[in-house]
Amino acid sequence: MKITIVGTGNMGTAFGKRLTASGHDVTLTGRNLEAARKLASSLGPKAKAAPPDQAASGAEIVIAATPYSEQANALRSLGALNGQVIVEISNPLTPDFSGLAIGHSTSAAEEVAKAVRGVRVVKAFNTILAQVLAEGAELGRAQRTQVFYAGDDATAKRAVRSLIESVGFEPMDAGPLANARYLEPMGMLNIYFAYSAKIGGRIAPVWLRG
Amino acid sequence: MKITIVGTGNMGTAFGKRLTASGHDVTLTGRNLEAARKLASSLGPKAKAAPPDQAASGAEIVIAATPYSEQANALRSLGALNGQVIVEISNPLTPDFSGLAIGHSTSAAEEVAKAVRGVRVVKAFNTILAQVLAEGAELGRAQRTQVFYAGDDATAKRAVRSLIESVGFEPMDAGPLANARYLEPMGMLNIYFAYSAKIGGRIAPVWLRG
Numbered sequence: 001m002k003i004t005i006v007g008t009g010n011m012g013t014a015f016g017k018r019l020t021a022s023g024h025d026v027t028l029t030g031r032n033l034e035a036a037r038k039l040a041s042s043l044g045p046k047a048k049a050a051p052p053d054q055a056a057s058g059a060e061i062v063i064a065a066t067p068y069s070e071q072a073n074a075l076r077s078l079g080a081l082n083g084q085v086i087v088e089i090s091n092p093l094t095p096d097f098s099g100l101a102i103g104h105s106t107s108a109a110e111e112v113a114k115a116v117r118g119v120r121v122v123k124a125f126n127t128i129l130a131q132v133l134a135e136g137a138e139l140g141r142a143q144r145t146q147v148f149y150a151g152d153d154a155t156a157k158r159a160v161r162s163l164i165e166s167v168g169f170e171p172m173d174a175g176p177l178a179n180a181r182y183l184e185p186m187g188m189l190n191i192y193f194a195y196s197a198k199i200g201g202r203i204a205p206v207w208l209r210g
Numbered sequence: 211m212k213i214t215i216v217g218t219g220n221m222g223t224a225f226g227k228r229l230t231a232s233g234h235d236v237t238l239t240g241r242n243l244e245a246a247r248k249l250a251s252s253l254g255p256k257a258k259a260a261p262p263d264q265a266a267s268g269a270e271i272v273i274a275a276t277p278y279s280e281q282a283n284a285l286r287s288l289g290a291l292n293g294q295v296i297v298e299i300s301n302p303l304t305p306d307f308s309g310l311a312i313g314h315s316t317s318a319a320e321e322v323a324k325a326v327r328g329v330r331v332v333k334a335f336n337t338i339l340a341q342v343l344a345e346g347a348e349l350g351r352a353q354r355t356q357v358f359y360a361g362d363d364a365t366a367k368r369a370v371r372s373l374i375e376s377v378g379f380e381p382m383d384a385g386p387l388a389n390a391r392y393l394e395p396m397g398m399l400n401i402y403f404a405y406s407a408k409i410g411g412r413i414a415p416v417w418l419r420g
Contacts, residue, residue: 099314099388099391100314100391102314103313103314103395104309104310104312104313104314104395132420135420138420139418139419139420140353140418140419140420143350143353143418145418173407174399174402174403175402175406175407178309179399179402181309181310181395182395182396182398182399182402183399184395185313185314185391185392185394185395185396186392186395186396186399186415188392189384189389189392189393189396190417192384192385192389192392193384193417196385197383197385199417199419202419202420203417203418203419203420204417204418205396205415205416205417205418206415206416206417206418207400207403207409207413207414207415207416208349208350208353208355208413208414208415208416209349209350209409209412209413210342210345210348210349210350210412210413
């Protein structure tokens with residue numbers, strides 16, 4: 001697939017590695033175009049960088065990999081978006097990282113969907129830490145790591161499901177976009193376990209089935 | 211351990227089975243004393259029923275197994291509670307079961323802790339469906355089902371940890387009681403997967419570690 005990544009932080013970088021390793025064509029962009037260029041050249045021939053207003057043209061999927069507070073502006077900087085599929089991966093942390101800034105009555109994913117015209121937002125990857133994304137879906141002996149995805153547009157969800165499978169994770173349909181209200185707190189608990197409880201970055205939640 | 215279960219619904223019944231099968235002494239109580247008596251006699255010699263105001267005396271742990279809307283009244287009906295350890299297992303669903311009624315700025319567990327004097331509340335078991343609790347912790351090939359527990363009192367948390375281990379589940383320390391704000395949405399997503407997405411009742415979330 002042709003995939004655009006907005007943002008060159010930990011998650012943008014991990015997506016760059018994982019997607020190019022899985023054979024996808026990746027375009028990197030962000031406020032800092034120099035960082036996008038550097039990352040692209042480190043990723044080899046499957047990656048390139050482009051200014052925001054040229055980065056999404058032709059992309060089958062756009063991964064919004066900025067902090068939540070920058071998502072709407074970052075997506076708007078891409079120019080006209082005609083039904084573009086957006087994968088929204090953020091956990092809307094408070095500035096001191098102690099909790100979630102919004103939720104239950106809404107979610108980061110729903111707010112982004114409201115704030116940006118012309119996109120079909122799918123919440124996904126917010127329970128996958130950058131290290132897990134970069135290193136792969138095998139954690140422990142038994143079960144592939146799941147990526148939960150939630151959205152209101154069936155076609156967009158199918159595209160994201162394919163994306164998840166293509167990078168080796170197990171897709172888990174988490175229902176409508178409003179269920180991001182449950183996924184985001186789970187992402188927060190994942191961050192709690194990794195860093196506050198000091199279990200480390202090679203963890204992820206999955207659903208066992210008996 | 212001597213354990214009191216308040217409530218004789220699906221979860222109260224599953225706790226009754228699992229705890230007596232694990233060798234605990236169980237006292238059952240609830241608004242409907244007749245239901246508690248019936249359940250006790252079906253569980254055999256390790257179980258008995260008692261009226262609410264006599265049910266918690268001598269209990270090492272009280273499991274609050276009523277709907278969230280009844281928790282405070284149910285616990286108050288137990289009479290004086292001098293530092294009693296309470297395991298709070300509810301997901302605070304809206305009346306139409308479509309979502310969580312409270313959260314992010316608070317949680318069912320915190321509200322119960324505020325509403326009832328003389329107790330030490332530990333959130334736990336809210337991601338365990340009654341069927342999983344009754345049938346045991348083995349789901350899938352690889353990993354024991356985890357029970358997440360969150361609380362502010364170290365002694366109370368140790369007691370609940372022992373309880374979780376004694377019934378065959380893996381305890382997972384989820385931090386302070388305020389983290390019930392993350393556990394309760396995860397419980398809601400578990401309910402979504404089981405019933406709305408129709409995966410069925412033999413599922414549970416766990417954290418993989420790599």
